[in-house]
Amino acid sequence: MHVVVCIKQVPDSAQIRVHPVTNTIMRQGVPTIINPYDLFALEEALRLRDVHGGEVTALTMGPPMAEDSLRKALTYGADRAVLLTDRYFAGSDTLATSFALSQAIVKIGEIFGAPDIVFTGKQTIDGDTAQVGPGIAKRLDLLQLTYVSKICSLDLDAREIKVDRRSEGGTQMLHGRLPCLITMLEGTNEIRRGSLDDALRAARSQIVKWSAADAGIEDLSKCGLRGSPTVVKRVFAPTARTEKAEQITTTDKALGDLADELVVEIFARQPALEHELAFDASA
Amino acid sequence: MTLTANQETPPPAVGRAGTKKELPEHFKDYRHVWVFIEVERENVHPVSFELLGEGRKLADKLGVKLAGVVLGPPGDATQQAIAEAFAYGADVAYLVENPLLEDYRNEPFTKALTNLVATYKPEILLLGATTLGRDLAGSVATTLLTGLTADCTELDVDADGSLAATRPTFGGSLLCTIYTLNCRPQMATVRPRVMAMPRRMNKPIGCVIQHGVPMLEEEIVTKVLGFLSDVRSSNSNLAYADVVVGGGLGLGTSENLKLVKNLARVIGAEYGCSRPLVQKGWMPADRQIGQTGKTIRPKLYIAAGISGAIQHRVGVGGADLIVAINTDPNAPIFEFAHLGVVTDAIRFLPALTDVFTQRLSPHSRDKLAN
Numbered sequence: 001m002h003v004v005v006c007i008k009q010v011p012d013s014a015q016i017r018v019h020p021v022t023n024t025i026m027r028q029g030v031p032t033i034i035n036p037y038d039l040f041a042l043e044e045a046l047r048l049r050d051v052h053g054g055e056v057t058a059l060t061m062g063p064p065m066a067e068d069s070l071r072k073a074l075t076y077g078a079d080r081a082v083l084l085t086d087r088y089f090a091g092s093d094t095l096a097t098s099f100a101l102s103q104a105i106v107k108i109g110e111i112f113g114a115p116d117i118v119f120t121g122k123q124t125i126d127g128d129t130a131q132v133g134p135g136i137a138k139r140l141d142l143l144q145l146t147y148v149s150k151i152c153s154l155d156l157d158a159r160e161i162k163v164d165r166r167s168e169g170g171t172q173m174l175h176g177r178l179p180c181l182i183t184m185l186e187g188t189n190e191i192r193r194g195s196l197d198d199a200l201r202a203a204r205s206q207i208v209k210w211s212a213a214d215a216g217i218e219d220l221s222k223c224g225l226r227g228s229p230t231v232v233k234r235v236f237a238p239t240a241r242t243e244k245a246e247q248i249t250t251t252d253k254a255l256g257d258l259a260d261e262l263v264v265e266i267f268a269r270q271p272a273l274e275h276e277l278a279f280d281a282s283a
Numbered sequence: 284m285t286l287t288a289n290q291e292t293p294p295p296a297v298g299r300a301g302t303k304k305e306l307p308e309h310f311k312d313y314r315h316v317w318v319f320i321e322v323e324r325e326n327v328h329p330v331s332f333e334l335l336g337e338g339r340k341l342a343d344k345l346g347v348k349l350a351g352v353v354l355g356p357p358g359d360a361t362q363q364a365i366a367e368a369f370a371y372g373a374d375v376a377y378l379v380e381n382p383l384l385e386d387y388r389n390e391p392f393t394k395a396l397t398n399l400v401a402t403y404k405p406e407i408l409l410l411g412a413t414t415l416g417r418d419l420a421g422s423v424a425t426t427l428l429t430g431l432t433a434d435c436t437e438l439d440v441d442a443d444g445s446l447a448a449t450r451p452t453f454g455g456s457l458l459c460t461i462y463t464l465n466c467r468p469q470m471a472t473v474r475p476r477v478m479a480m481p482r483r484m485n486k487p488i489g490c491v492i493q494h495g496v497p498m499l500e501e502e503i504v505t506k507v508l509g510f511l512s513d514v515r516s517s518n519s520n521l522a523y524a525d526v527v528v529g530g531g532l533g534l535g536t537s538e539n540l541k542l543v544k545n546l547a548r549v550i551g552a553e554y555g556c557s558r559p560l561v562q563k564g565w566m567p568a569d570r571q572i573g574q575t576g577k578t579i580r581p582k583l584y585i586a587a588g589i590s591g592a593i594q595h596r597v598g599v600g601g602a603d604l605i606v607a608i609n610t611d612p613n614a615p616i617f618e619f620a621h622l623g624v625v626t627d628a629i630r631f632l633p634a635l636t637d638v639f640t641q642r643l644s645p646h647s648r649d650k651l652a653n
Binding site: 011093094095098123125126127128129130131132133134135137138139143144145146147162166167168169170171172173174175176177185186187228229230231232233234235236237238244245246247248255256258259260262263265266269270272273277 | 323324328386387388389390393413414415417418420421422424425426428429430431432433434447451452453456457458459460461462463464465466504505506507508509510511512513525526550551552561564567568574575582583596603604605606607612616617618619620621622623624625626630631634635637638639642643
């Protein structure tokens, strides 16, 4: 079987700082990582390959330095890595991104064999849109299975797949057909460490680098800024509330008294709560 | 099997970055504001009502109608969803009634909604950023080749009538305002609890426009084998809880989470946590509060041992009263909390739980009333 996993190199959002005066993102020194949600997709792909045989291709679109993430994917055990990089892709929104990635997946299919499954993480931690996966599925006319928490069964001969899918308030059990696109939920598997063999192989591996033309994209008007119907007009910092928390600390007070003071203050500010807070000893 | 990509160009125009041009002629008849009414297992998701409240403001500004879109099987639940849409402010309801729309599946829902949009041409289409809404919105926007702005926190209409959609970016540290240029409809998703719930009105049923979309079960690849409802009430309740207690890294060990759970139990609250706790595996992801977790909008939020990273702030900004407990008087949480207690949450939580227990037992409640 052939599985393609779309990953994204993202800034580690936990370490992003905003310049206090200019309100711009301070990118310098911010480490980049593989989007954490994509690692669950990669792991799931590797597990399927380990059971059913075949190959896993990691794919990313990004600047040349996104190669680092692909190399990392190889150390986890991916068999091959493709970097889609071209200045024409700069400024892509989710619609343009899904176009470029879908074209690259078609090309990957032509060269390395058509994928049975395309995986992505449920969303990225920088964009948070969860739109690129569904976008790729629609572009390629693939069955779309989002927020998948478990792949229950996969029958390559019958071209059938059964998955559990997270939905509001429960889990949907779905039956679908291959090929399909799956966006994987976080926490669904334990991400492997990668073997020494994989690390050595990754260090030696060539990363396939494709420009738009290499990926067979003829219509550049569908790429990058030109192919993006959404445009960011304004970026600004959230307005800080001027008043800070009223701190009711005193070090010499007993904790019980402090707690009492706090509860009195809570009810003073939100009188309705006194009736609403339910005391239920049996709960 | 080979994959082919849809490279054909349908009517919608491609965007032109940064330049707002005169809309192409065939977009000028795109009018009205639509809200997708999310019905799953016979219940309307409250985010639909929140969106109707917001959609009402946009429609009034534009001087157009507000419509609710209901996709579902024939039956009471679908009719009820339409009645609810009117009660929360819709002028019109668009309905695709089909037995194949019983459980949510991407294919028939995408087909029905895409077909409705192509036929009746809304200017703005809003959906909830739920698992269902995000799954559906991405497919519909790609099919229509239009823009989609995810997880908006603010929607407005600018001077020339374009939708200005504001959303957090870079993990919530900045906000950006996004326009969909030269494409229609302008689509956006909004997370539950970001917009205020509008008042429910007793309104007679309005105009329902039924639309038939031919669909055959044989053409739908996905089959629903079953549904397992969450026994753990947490999964759906956190976003809609009136009182929430949250725990952060300041609790020190996963063992100490019981202090948060105890307080929550005593005051009938839901409990959640900040992102690091989920990453450490101390709590399941569906209890995470913040930018990549749940947005909450309770009357009272007690944050224990949470430093208040920007990602967390995005998720709790709508709370009426935020009480923070943290040892560090300079923790960012005190910048947006209303009340702060500078102390060790591990020691303070049991004391607070005791006080609430005393005050809220039925006996002492009676006493307080006198």
